[in-house]
Amino acid sequence: MVTPVSSSTATTADTSQSMKQLSGNFSTFLTLLTTQLKNQDPTSPMDSNAFTQQLVMYSQVEQQIDTNTNLKSLLSQNTTNAGAMAAAYLGKKVSVTNGNAALSGGAANWVYSLNSAAASNTLSITDANGRTVWSGTGETAAGNHTLAWDGKDTNGNQLSDGTYKLTVTAKDSASNAITSTVASAGVVGQIDMTGGTPKLIVGTMELDLGDIAAIAN
Numbered sequence: 001m002v003t004p005v006s007s008s009t010a011t012t013a014d015t016s017q018s019m020k021q022l023s024g025n026f027s028t029f030l031t032l033l034t035t036q037l038k039n040q041d042p043t044s045p046m047d048s049n050a051f052t053q054q055l056v057m058y059s060q061v062e063q064q065i066d067t068n069t070n071l072k073s074l075l076s077q078n079t080t081n082a083g084a085m086a087a088a089y090l091g092k093k094v095s096v097t098n099g100n101a102a103l104s105g106g107a108a109n110w111v112y113s114l115n116s117a118a119a120s121n122t123l124s125i126t127d128a129n130g131r132t133v134w135s136g137t138g139e140t141a142a143g144n145h146t147l148a149w150d151g152k153d154t155n156g157n158q159l160s161d162g163t164y165k166l167t168v169t170a171k172d173s174a175s176n177a178i179t180s181t182v183a184s185a186g187v188v189g190q191i192d193m194t195g196g197t198p199k200l201i202v203g204t205m206e207l208d209l210g211d212i213a214a215i216a217n
Helices: 007-038 049-087
Strands: 093-096 100-103 107-112 119-127 132-137 141-147 162-171 180-194 199-202 205-207 212-217
Touching: 049 180, 093 199, 093 205, 100 107, 100 180, 100 205, 162 180, 162 205
Parallel strands: none
Antiparallel strands: 093 180, 093 212, 100 162, 107 141, 107 180, 119 132, 119 162, 180 199, 199 205
16 A cells, blocks of 8 residues: 655645746836836936846746746655655565564564674663663574564563564673674555655554665565
């Protein structure tokens, strides 16, 4: 499901109104100018510098309105292109490597990898507010490992669906940090375009296109 982009009708109306107002003011200015020229004293003609400055000003304002219109058109095209690109992710399984995963229906899954064997490894899960809701002991062997979380906090309370982050803190016997990576996977069910920038919705998790590490059918 793709959430539609907000309409640009208001923007177009604002631009049209600005041009209409500028045109009206310019017509009034020309009328006044013509009247003054008709009634000027031939022996003491009016200074044309002021009129020239007015004409230049009107020209600059018109150019600025046109420039703003063109910029808005380009931004609209970029948003449309980004939306089309995001739509290609619908129904696809994607991998995320920022540590986040979606807790949905009381289940969230991660894969974490240790570059080398560890003497100790602590796993911590935080909620969207950065609050630690669960912690436990992780695997210490080098390589890939999985964590299937039932969505219950350290006290056994079931937490609501949402986005949660797994952090791996592995150390060797000398308490030196061991490099680790964390990944999760899910299927893109929706594309949210209401904010102007496309967001991929995986379960209850919202992702930017840049968060995607891999995609599969």
